[in-house]
Amino acid sequence: MVEKIWQRQQKKKKWLQLLRGGDHQAFAEFIEKYKETVFLCCRRLGLKEDEAEDVASETFMAAFKGIGRYRGRAELSTWLWTIAYRQGINYLRKNRKQWQLEVEPDEQVGGSKEPEPAAAIQDRETEKIVWEAVERLPRLWAMAVVLYYREEKSIVDITKIMQIKENTVKTYLFRGRDKLKQILTAAFQEDIDGGR
Numbered sequence: 001m002v003e004k005i006w007q008r009q010q011k012k013k014k015w016l017q018l019l020r021g022g023d024h025q026a027f028a029e030f031i032e033k034y035k036e037t038v039f040l041c042c043r044r045l046g047l048k049e050d051e052a053e054d055v056a057s058e059t060f061m062a063a064f065k066g067i068g069r070y071r072g073r074a075e076l077s078t079w080l081w082t083i084a085y086r087q088g089i090n091y092l093r094k095n096r097k098q099w100q101l102e103v104e105p106d107e108q109v110g111g112s113k114e115p116e117p118a119a120a121i122q123d124r125e126t127e128k129i130v131w132e133a134v135e136r137l138p139r140l141w142a143m144a145v146v147l148y149y150r151e152e153k154s155i156v157d158i159t160k161i162m163q164i165k166e167n168t169v170k171t172y173l174f175r176g177r178d179k180l181k182q183i184l185t186a187a188f189q190e191d192i193d194g195g196r
Contacts, residue, residue, distance in 0.1 A: 130186035
């Protein structure tokens with residue numbers, strides 16, 4: 001077990017050395033490994049598909065140029081997410097677009113054509129309602145909630161991505177959860193009242 005962990009770490013170090021050395025094959029693997037993550041980050045900032053693709057390309061170019069500055073204090077995926085987040089925000093500022101959280105439920109990911117049991121359909125509908133409620137949160141609260149709950153990033157990683165203090169992340173999460181509770185309670189109450 002320890003041997004496998006050590007081997008993985010050595011493989012990661014070697015891969016980073018190749019990336020830092022400008023190895024194009026290693027960078028192609030890097031893009032292949034993280035392209036979906038970067039694209040989803042851009043889409044969640046509210047960019048259209050073509051805009052997200054452009055910003056994702058800019059993200060990888062910035063990562064290629066800046067890989068020598070990566071020190072390994074955060075996971076490589078966190079470092080890359082940070083670049084994508086900044087590139088996306090800069091794009092939105094430059095183009096004066098209204099920021100809108102884009103969160104697509106997992107129902108669009110699997111692509112299964114099989115009929116699903118009623119419980120699974122209900123779960124997906126509930127998930128969709130929750131993520132629509134997240135879209136109604138203030139921008140920074142929503143991003144913290146998405147990073148923490150959807151992307152399963154740690155609070156420390158979120159501080160690095162969003163460049164804010166740990167207590168601020170905790171505050172955004174607390175306020176985001178509280179506001180979500182209010183939004184969802186009201187939404188479900190409307191369903192109950194409307195169904196009578």
